Amino acid sequence: MxxxxxxxxxxxxxxxxxxxxxxxxxxxxxxxxxxxxxxxxxxxxxxxxxxxxxxxxxxxxxxxxxxxxxxxxxxxxxxxxxxRPRCGDKWHLDEVFLKINGKTHYLWRAVDQDGNILDILVQSRRNKRAAKKFFRKLLKGLQYVPRVIITDKLGSYAAAKREIMVSVEHRQHKGLNNRAERLHQPTRQRERTMRRFKSPEQAQRFLSAFGPILDHFRxxxxxxxxxxxxxxxxxxxxxxxxxxxxxxxx
Missing domain, CATH: 1.10.10 (Arc Repressor Mutant, subunit A)
Known part of the structure; x- marks a missing residue:
């Protein structure tokens, strides 16, 4: 057989x-x-x-x-x-909390207007410094600047955007960001299957591969x-x- x-x-x-x-x-x-x-x-x-x-x-x-x-x-x-072809020029950014060994971490996620996953980053904070680190990771990996970014009303996005992407239009409205928020659902499902992530490094390693592969087949x-x-x-x-x-x- x-x-x-x-x-x-x-x-x-x-x-x-x-x-x-x-x-x-x-x-x-x-x-x-x-x-x-x-x-x-x-x-x-x-x-x-x-x-x-x-x-x-x-x-x-x-x-x-x-x-x-x-x-x-x-x-x-x-x-x-x-x-994959070049992704869209409208980026939706959102973050969701992850409990790892009893401590709160945040999964930062970016998708384009078509729902294609651009990148993710697991961090222990969601302040200005964390937002800047995520912006730099996005720009380095994609090698182009978006036309507009859409986020919720977290102040860290605006503070980081003023330093990293000065010329980019920024729209802050919770209702506009449903595209990014819906994509947290598969992560939650896998988190339950794996009985939570064991470390930030393990979560980053798994989700970095999980997102693009799942995206490719869905x-x-x-x-x-x-x-x-x-x-x-x-x-x-x-x-x-x-x-x-x-x-x-x-």
């Missing part, structure tokens, strides 16, 4: 795995990338994935799945970011016909196969 499943999955990828990316691993790239996809795409634990793979005849441990997600999750995410379906949705998803799976094969973007 194992050999048959590997053969089917290899044929479906239509790409050749990178020698260096997976060098030294006992399992083929198809199984590794499939486990990483399951973990970041669905609300599953490492043990859930161990059981799903066992049903297909692939015997591995949940610790192995965790190591794969830790090593390859951000690598795949970086390649997905390189392949297009705005309500804008699409069933046929258009299937075509779009087929294209996104092809991109995923290129990314997980270890090929770099041109």
């Amino acid at each position: 194992l050999n048959g499943w590997i053969l089917w999955h290899t044929v479906s990828m239509k790409t050749q795995p990178s020698v260096t990316l997976y060098k030294g691993y006992r399992f083929p790239s198809t199984i590794i990338s499939h486990c990483v996809w399951l973990y970041f795409r669905f609300s599953l634990s490492f043990r859930d994935i161990e059981e799903l793979m066992a049903e297909r005849g692939v015997v591995l441990t949940y610790e192995t799945v965790g190591q794969w997600c830790l090593k390859f999750g951000q690598t795949y995410t970086n390649e997905l970011r390189r392949r 297009p705005k379906r309500y804008h699409l016909t069933a046929e258009d949705y299937r075509v779009l998803m087929q294209g996104r799976f092809l991109v995923w196969n290129e990314v997980t094969s270890g090929q770099t973007a041109a």
Whole structure:
């Protein structure tokens, strides 16, 4: 059963795995990338994935799945970011609290007008200094300045914007920022599945990969016909196969 499943999955990828990316691993790239996809795409634990793979005849441990997600999750995410088109010029920014080891931290999130996740940052404060750090991270990663930013009425945004993005229009209104606030829901769901994050570093590491991978496989379906949705998803799976094969973007 194992050999048959590997053969089917290899044929479906239509790409050749990178020698260096997976060098030294006992399992083929198809199984590794499939486990990483399951973990970041669905609300599953490492043990859930161990059981799903066992049903297909692939015997591995949940610790192995965790190591794969830790090593390859951000690598795949970086390649997905390189392949996506330039995001919009209207940024929605919001922050939500996370309880980590009994202490309150804040997840800063930015999305564009189409709901594409731009970046996230976990910090222990939500003051002016924290807002400036998030702005710098956004600008460095995206390498362009937005036309307008939309936030709630937290004063830290305005104070940081006056120093970092002077020429950018700033709209502060809680009702305008629903696009960013809705995207906190998948994070809350995964937080419950993982029984809370164990450290700020672990939360940052997981969410940095979780957001873009989930975003890649969850297009705005309500804008699409069933046929258009299937075509779009087929294209996104092809991109995923290129990314997980270890090929770099041109």
